[in-house]
Amino acid sequence: xxxxxxxxxxxxxxxxxxxxxxxxxxxxxxxxxxxxxxxxxxxxxxxxxxxxxxxxxxxxxxxxxxxxxxxxxxxxxxxxxxxxxxxxxxxxxxxxxxxxxxxxxxxxxxxxxxxxxxxxxxxxxxxxxxxxxxxxxxxxxxxxxxxxxxxxxxxxxxxxxxxxxxxxxxxxxxxxxxxxxxxxxxxxxxxxxxx
Numbered sequence: 495x496x497x498x499x500x501x502x503x504x505x506x507x508x509x510x511x512x513x514x515x516x517x518x519x520x521x522x523x524x525x526x527x528x529x530x531x532x533x534x535x536x537x538x539x540x541x542x543x544x545x546x547x548x549x550x551x552x553x554x555x556x557x558x559x560x561x562x563x564x565x566x567x568x569x570x571x572x573x574x575x576x577x578x579x580x581x582x583x584x585x586x587x588x589x590x591x592x593x594x595x596x597x598x599x600x601x602x603x604x605x606x607x608x609x610x611x612x613x614x615x616x617x618x619x620x621x622x623x624x625x626x627x628x629x630x631x632x633x634x635x636x637x638x639x640x641x642x643x644x645x646x647x648x649x650x651x652x653x654x655x656x657x658x659x660x661x662x663x664x665x666x667x668x669x670x671x672x673x674x675x676x677x678x679x680x681x682x683x684x685x686x687x688x689x
Contacts, residue, residue: 547682550576551664554640558658558686561647568597568645568660570684571611576668579634582607582618582627583665583677587645590659595648598622603647609635611642634669660684 529535545553552573559567568587574580585605587595598604604621608614609631617635618627635641650658662682 542685543687544685545570545682546684547572547662547664547680550574550678550680551682553682553684556684556686558660564649565647566650566658568643568648568684570643570662570682571640572643573640574635574637577637578668579636580666581629581634581669583667584620584626584663585643585645585665586663587648588661588663589650590661592661595645595650595660596622597645597648599647605646606644607635607641608644609633609639609641611640616644617641635666658684658686660686 543556545556547553552575553570554573555569555571557569559569561567585607587597589595598621602621604619604625605627606616606620607618607627609617615631617631617633618629620627660683662684664680664682665677666680667677
């Protein structure tokens with residue numbers, strides 16, 4: 495009889511240990527599931543917003559605002575860090591896959607560059623954004639001047655809280671009194687939360 499109690503006792507202890515391990519495993523699985531559901535493991539959510547244009551331009555401010563489910567507006571303030579005046583030719587927005595965003599549809603929206611940034615009249619405009627920029631004031635973008643780039647009604651589904659990766663290809667020409675230089679490109683990278 496003593497032998498049978500000893501075997502039952504060991505079996506009971508083994509079952510109790512298994513139950514404890516199963517409860518701990520269930521609690522851990524539930525905890526990880528809750529963290530995953532609330533997007534805790536999404537590292538893009540916790541990375542800082544960035545705007546980089548290399549040595550030619552300094553990005554001072556930027557914002558992306560959602561209009562509705564499939565359109566957004568983008569505002570960027572850039573400072574010309576080159577020692578020459580420039581004339582804007584074209585600006586292209588792309589996502590990280592190289593697909594182009596088209597802003598405006600010929601009616602409203604498009605892209606405009608307001609120089610200086612506190613002005614109200616755009617210096618260059620294009621509608622849709624894939625067109626060549628048209629100068630409206632005849633002014634060049636002078637060194638150290640801060641200008642605002644506005645992209646309105648861009649076609650892309652974006653959601654509040656989502657992080658967008660945007661590539662901005664800015665084509666421009668250097669300008670001085672006698673000579674207009676070849677077209678140059680400056681590529682900017684923007685990592686921004688949709689607001």
